[in-house]
Amino acid sequence: MKREIYAYRCRRCGELHYPYRMVCRKCRENDHNEFDPEPLPREGILVTHTDLYALPAVFEIRKLGLGIVELSNGVRITGQLRVEEPKIGMKVRGEVEVVRSEMYSDYYGMVFYEA
Amino acid sequence: MREVYVAGIGITSFSRLEFPLSEIAAYPVMMAMKDSGLKDIEHLYVANMGGGRVNHQTGLASAVADTLSLTPSGAELIENGPASGGSAVKQGFMAVASGMHNVVAVTGAERMREVNNLEATDLVATLTHPIAEYIYGVTLPSLAGMFTRLYMDRYGVTDRHLAMVAVKNQRHALRNEFAHIQQEITVEGILDSPEAMTNNPYVAAPLRFFDCCPVSDGGAAVILTSREVAEATGRPLVRLSGVGQASDTHCVHEREDPTELLAVRRAAAGAMEMAGVEPSDVDVAELHDAFTILEIVESEEAGFFPKGEGHLALERGDTELGGRLPINVSGGLKGRGHPVGATGIAQVYEIAHQLRGEAGDRQVEGARVGFTCNFGGFGNNVVCMVLAGE
Numbered sequence: 001m002k003r004e005i006y007a008y009r010c011r012r013c014g015e016l017h018y019p020y021r022m023v024c025r026k027c028r029e030n031d032h033n034e035f036d037p038e039p040l041p042r043e044g045i046l047v048t049h050t051d052l053y054a055l056p057a058v059f060e061i062r063k064l065g066l067g068i069v070e071l072s073n074g075v076r077i078t079g080q081l082r083v084e085e086p087k088i089g090m091k092v093r094g095e096v097e098v099v100r101s102e103m104y105s106d107y108y109g110m111v112f113y114e115a
Numbered sequence: 116m117r118e119v120y121v122a123g124i125g126i127t128s129f130s131r132l133e134f135p136l137s138e139i140a141a142y143p144v145m146m147a148m149k150d151s152g153l154k155d156i157e158h159l160y161v162a163n164m165g166g167g168r169v170n171h172q173t174g175l176a177s178a179v180a181d182t183l184s185l186t187p188s189g190a191e192l193i194e195n196g197p198a199s200g201g202s203a204v205k206q207g208f209m210a211v212a213s214g215m216h217n218v219v220a221v222t223g224a225e226r227m228r229e230v231n232n233l234e235a236t237d238l239v240a241t242l243t244h245p246i247a248e249y250i251y252g253v254t255l256p257s258l259a260g261m262f263t264r265l266y267m268d269r270y271g272v273t274d275r276h277l278a279m280v281a282v283k284n285q286r287h288a289l290r291n292e293f294a295h296i297q298q299e300i301t302v303e304g305i306l307d308s309p310e311a312m313t314n315n316p317y318v319a320a321p322l323r324f325f326d327c328c329p330v331s332d333g334g335a336a337v338i339l340t341s342r343e344v345a346e347a348t349g350r351p352l353v354r355l356s357g358v359g360q361a362s363d364t365h366c367v368h369e370r371e372d373p374t375e376l377l378a379v380r381r382a383a384a385g386a387m388e389m390a391g392v393e394p395s396d397v398d399v400a401e402l403h404d405a406f407t408i409l410e411i412v413e414s415e416e417a418g419f420f421p422k423g424e425g426h427l428a429l430e431r432g433d434t435e436l437g438g439r440l441p442i443n444v445s446g447g448l449k450g451r452g453h454p455v456g457a458t459g460i461a462q463v464y465e466i467a468h469q470l471r472g473e474a475g476d477r478q479v480e481g482a483r484v485g486f487t488c489n490f491g492g493f494g495n496n497v498v499c500m501v502l503a504g505e
Contacts, residue, residue, distance in 0.1 A: 019247040019366065047373065048268075050260030051320040056240065056252055057233045064252050068261060068368045076368040078248050088268050100250045107250040 003096040003108055007075050008035035018075045042094040043115060044071040049086045058102055069094065069112055079110035091115035116212040120345035121353045121467040121502065123151025123338035129295040129452030129461075131228040132332040136163070136170045137178040139454075140224035143336035144183055147220065151338050151348045157216040159183075159190040162203035162223035163456035165238045166192075169230050179222065196242045197405065198491025199223060200335070200459020201498025205358050207339045217341045223461075224334035225454035235330045239455065242492050244366045256327055258367050258493040259406040260319030265374050266408060267321065270423040274321060278302045279429050280407035281325045284443050287436055288450025290477040295331045295452030326407040331452030335461035351471040355463075357392070357501035359385025367493050378497040379416035379488060386486070387418075390501035394418035397501075398482040399469050400440060401462035403490035404447040410434075413488050414442060417499070436477060444469070444477045459489035463500060470504035 007018040011034040015026035018040065024030045049067035065081035069092055080099050083092065092112040099109035125146025132139055140161055148154060161176040172178070180190035195202040200223040207221040227235040240254040248258075266272050282302055288294035305315040305325045315323045345352055361381035364370055370377070387393065394417060402417070404410035411425035419440055420428045428434055434442040445451045445465040448458060466485035468474045487500045 018369075019244060047368075048261040048265040050257050050264060050322075051317065052252065052254065052257045052260065053316065053320075054233070054236060054254070054256060054318045056237050056254065059252050064257075066251060066253060066257050066261065068373065078251060078253060078366065078368045080251050088264070100252065109251055 004039040005096060005110055006037040007040050009038055010035060016073065016075055018077055040075060040077065041072045044069040044092055044094065046086060046088060046090050046092050046112070047076065048088060049081050058100060067112060077110055079112050081112050083112065083114050117214055118342050119208050119211045119355045120340050120342055121337050121355055121463065122340040122345040122348050122350060123147035123153060124336070124464045124467050125150060126293050126335045126461060126464050127333050128293050129331045129333035129454060132226060136166050136172050136224060136226045137175060137182050139226055139332060139334040140175065140179045140222050141182040143334045144179070144220045144222045147336045147338045151350060153218055153338055153340070153344070153348065156185050156188055156218055156220045156338070158188055158210055158219045159185055160193055160203040160207050160219065160221045161190065162193050162199035162221070162460060163225060164194055164196060164199050165225060165227060165455065168238055169234070170226050195496055196491040197239065197455050198459060198489045198496050198498050199456045200461070201487070201489030201500065202459070204337065204460060204463055204500065205360060205498055208355055208358050211339050211341055217344050218338065220336060220338050221460060222334060222336035223457040223459060225456045226332045227330050227454060228332050232330055247366050255405070255493060256319040256322060259408060260322045262367070262373065262493070263321050263406070263408040266412065269374055270426070272408070272411065272426045274306060275302060276411065276426040276429055277322070277326050277407040278306050280404060280410050281305070281449055283435055284404060284447040284449040287444050287477065288446025291446050291451060294446040294450050295329050296446065296450045300325065322406055322408070328405045328448035328453040331454045333452060333454035333457050333461070335457045335464045337460060337463050337467065352505040353467045353470045354503045354505060355500060356503045357386035357388070357390030359383060359389065359499045361385065361497055363495045365495055376412055376416045376494045378494050379413050379490065379499070382497040382499040383417040383488065386499040386501045390503065392484055392501055396484050397440065397486045398484050399444065399466065399479040400442045400486040401445060401465050402442055402447065402488045403458070404443060404449045405453060405490065407449065409490060410442060410447065413490065417486065417488060436479065441479050444479060459487070459498060462487035462489060463502070466502045470502055
């Protein structure tokens with residue numbers, strides 16, 4: 001099974017949202033659940049990034065790359081970044097992978113690599 | 116609406132405090148009661164973010180009311196992330212302005228050093244979006260790091276400008292006996308010296324250790340009253356003349372222009388409009404410098420300097436004590452410390468102290484109008500205030 005992360009398109013005005021929200025940000029007219037989920041594209045441009053050294057305790061690594069990416073459909077997403085020398089504006093490609101492991105659960109999210 | 120006055124102020128030391136959270140919240144109220152001579156508090160507002168999670172204490176407002184023997188006065192807890200303090204002052208303001216109460220106490224407290232720094236950082240990180248931010252390991256420093264990178268790229272802010280904020284605010288804190296950080300630093304020492312990579316390592320690049328506020332314990336309180344009550348205390352009159360609040364998208368990545376802090380702009384404009392003042396009327400400001408970049412950007416969004424030029428004002432020394440618009444003369448979050456729930460109230464404490472003309476060797480001469488900005492989330496909930504001396 002291919003794992004996907006979904007954006008939500010308003011059935012009233014077509015505005016695309018990520019993450020999910022109950023009321024469309026643009027038209028504010030939709031009824032409950034009037035959104036169509038759409039898998040997020042994987043290609044995008046790196047908007048900004050950081051290397052985080054003060055990590056939450058569940059991450060047993062020395063540093064964690066994080067970034068905001070603008071995907072090819074214009075939706076932005078925050079994700080982990082595994083790029084040697086990240087630069088604002090570079091092309092990246094996302095994979096849905098485990099981004100956090102706790103005692104009984106794995107959490108999946110978008111991890112970006114150099115395209 | 117009735118006019119609302121800050122009749123009494125109180126604060127604890129900001130550092131590591133070995134007292135129960137309820138006492139850290141109660142002590143500054145006691146100080147504010149002594150300061151104003153007021154004993155009959157009709158209602159108590161308590162601001163706190165982490166009591167339930169970090170200190171295993173919920174229902175804090177009732178505990179504080181009883182500790183102060185204020186029963187049967189009403190009391191409630193206000194949790195609004197790092198803007199809890201500002202929100203609590205706003206609730207107190209509305210209670211007096213509406214005529215519902217004549218005398219209310221607003222206190223804020225946090226005891227975060229009961230746990231280690233990682234747990235304290237995680238407490239604050241729980242305010243990020245649970246599935247679109249938090250699961251990735253996003254913390255407030257990481258959001259600030261990404262924001263700083265973009266701001267440097269677009270406006271030419273450098274790590275030296277950031278260091279200048281830290282140097283300035285820690286220098287100011289040396290004049291504040293209640294400030295957490297009592298250490299003078301220099302730009303050379305934390306950026307250029309051979310020791311810089313060890314004494315000032317990256318936390319969330321490009322932000323370094325000295326760009327981040329400390330994790331502090333502490334409490335601060337104000338007593339808000341009607342004009343008649345404030346006049347009767349005989350203390351200098353300080354009016355809480357404007358309150359503004361605004362929210363923004365939960366996820367930082369959803370903002371149209373991620374270098375803008377729209378909630379700061381809107382909350383500041385709202386507070387100034389209510390008070391009938393312009394940014395140029397403000398004589399002294401307390402901004403939410405949880406990270407050095409935030410002082411620079413908030414000073415722009417509040418309208419004190421044009422967008423993208425806050426760092427130039429810093430270079431000119433405008434924001435230093437003695438400059439055109441001194442910012443964070445208390446030391447700010449960077450120097451005074453950041454016990455989350457207390458911060459918004461500590462800002463109002465400092466401005467009231469300044470407008471009374473009682474701030475001693477950190478007094479801003481002739482200060483008549485003051486401004487505060489309490490920044491919650493990463494800019495998704497901001498409370499600003501304007502105070503005026505009479």
